[in-house]
Amino acid sequence: MAYQNVGTPRFYIDLPIYVNSMGGQFETESDKSLFTLNPTLPKTAKFSTSVGGLDGLILEFDEEISNLCYSDNSYIALLNFNLSNFSFRIKSTSNNVLNSYPAGMYGEGGEPVVVYNKGFSVFTHKGFSSSAVEFYKNILIINSLKIDVPDTNNPIGGTQIFELDIGCISFGSYYDMPHSPELNMSMKIINDGFKSIQTGGGSHLKETIYNGAPMWQRADGTEVPPWTVGEPTAVGRRVGRRSWSLNFNHLNKQDLLSSNYMSNNYLENTSGYYSSDLNIHNNEGVREFYHNVNNDNSFTAQVLNKIGNGQRFIFQPDNTNNNPDQFAICQLNKNGLTINQVSDGVYNISLNITEVW
Numbered sequence: 001m002a003y004q005n006v007g008t009p010r011f012y013i014d015l016p017i018y019v020n021s022m023g024g025q026f027e028t029e030s031d032k033s034l035f036t037l038n039p040t041l042p043k044t045a046k047f048s049t050s051v052g053g054l055d056g057l058i059l060e061f062d063e064e065i066s067n068l069c070y071s072d073n074s075y076i077a078l079l080n081f082n083l084s085n086f087s088f089r090i091k092s093t094s095n096n097v098l099n100s101y102p103a104g105m106y107g108e109g110g111e112p113v114v115v116y117n118k119g120f121s122v123f124t125h126k127g128f129s130s131s132a133v134e135f136y137k138n139i140l141i142i143n144s145l146k147i148d149v150p151d152t153n154n155p156i157g158g159t160q161i162f163e164l165d166i167g168c169i170s171f172g173s174y175y176d177m178p179h180s181p182e183l184n185m186s187m188k189i190i191n192d193g194f195k196s197i198q199t200g201g202g203s204h205l206k207e208t209i210y211n212g213a214p215m216w217q218r219a220d221g222t223e224v225p226p227w228t229v230g231e232p233t234a235v236g237r238r239v240g241r242r243s244w245s246l247n248f249n250h251l252n253k254q255d256l257l258s259s260n261y262m263s264n265n266y267l268e269n270t271s272g273y274y275s276s277d278l279n280i281h282n283n284e285g286v287r288e289f290y291h292n293v294n295n296d297n298s299f300t301a302q303v304l305n306k307i308g309n310g311q312r313f314i315f316q317p318d319n320t321n322n323n324p325d326q327f328a329i330c331q332l333n334k335n336g337l338t339i340n341q342v343s344d345g346v347y348n349i350s351l352n353i354t355e356v357w
Contacts, residue, residue, distance in 0.1 A: 006187065007318030008180045009246065011303050012075055012122070014313055015172030018306045037312040037329055039079035039120075039167025039226075040357070042219040073174045077122045077314060080167025082218040118218070119229035120324070122314075124174060165219035175302045176319050178255045181246040187317075189240040190354075212239040213357045226357075227324040242328055242355040244317065251299075253345040258301040260289040299349075307332050315353055328355045 016035035019025070030045045193210040215223035215237075225237035259277035260267075265288040270278055279290040293301050307313050315330040316322075336352040 005318060006181060006185055006244065006246065007320055009177050010316040010319035011175045011307070012077065012170065012314035012316070013172045013175065013303060013306045014170045014311070016170075017311045017313075018172070021309060021311050034166070034169050037168055037170055037314070038357075039216055039329075040214050041217050042080065042082065042165045042167055045164045045166050045169060073124065073176075075122060075124045075171060075174045077120065077170040078166060079120045079170065080216045080218065081120070082118050082165050082220065082222075117230045119224075120227060122322075122327070167216060170314060173302060175299065177248060177299070178251060179248070181248050185247055186245045188243045188245075190243055191240045193240075212237065212241065213355065227327055229324050238325070244315075244353045245350070246353070247348070247350045249348045250342070251347050251349060253347065254298065256299050256339070256347050256349065258293055258296040258298045258305075259291055260296065261293050261301075262289075263292055263294065265289040265292055304332075304337060308337075310334075312356065315355075329357060330354060331356045 014035075014037050017037060031043045034043050034045055193212065194206055194208045196204055196206045198204055213226045216226055216228065217223050224232050254274060254277075259273055265279070267278065267280075267288045270280070277290055279286060279288050281287075291297075291301075293305060296302070310331055312329055312331060315328050316326055318326060330353045333352040333354055338350045340348045342348050
């Protein structure tokens, strides 16, 4: 789909923002403001020799927080970087395939991913399964990084510290809705960036507060429209604030609701659950939920529970359209989710999402 049409939406749930909202902490050699999903101003990300002699970005979590990091579908987004023709590797313990867009190429088995254009890139990694926990626990977010300097083609690595100017780094899990929304969905362009009054003489006076999402400033002071890849070729940019009202009908309870809303796997009653939700081996004395609220692959566990208190996330209205103008930093509106049961185990939901900055 195209032309800002909504297909099957994708939610990119930012892990550092969720961790901070839960009272956790992570340690990094880089500026912590890198991990706030605010790419407007450039900041410095430092890379150096890390765990096991690997070059990379070091992120350490509290032990309790590491248990929040499970995801079958993971991503890393680099937003507002002012460097082109560089390569790096994002390598998990399982060496699964990396996908990159809109600026990049595929890399398999830990091969370098090449980014040709300055701006932003989103890299998805599918199929971590149980190794996803190890991927984060072992602090291997970007565990092997090689920068090829465009002028000298001389890689910087070893024990040196490399500094990259970038607006922000976002990483965590992504969630695709089970299907596209109903036809009664709507997208609004909210132009609330001005005030106007009518004087006693009938004249209209207007004060412009903002035109839309703020420009992204690069390290050299250049300002470009948000989500620009490469260089802008015109002075115009999109104005207003996007807002989506989405309705999804006939969602299965297993897709929508978590089988277990606790942080452990304790099980008392088994009635009414799918067998895939239960881990029962009577001959071994095992009787527990297979999932908990952290690793259940449902909408409420992977999305609502992590953005329900105003946490920022990246929204892609159509997960098959990777053009730069299809991405937005958003929040779920207050009272923005309604769930209605329409039959046994079947639900309709509506949610309202608004672009923020």
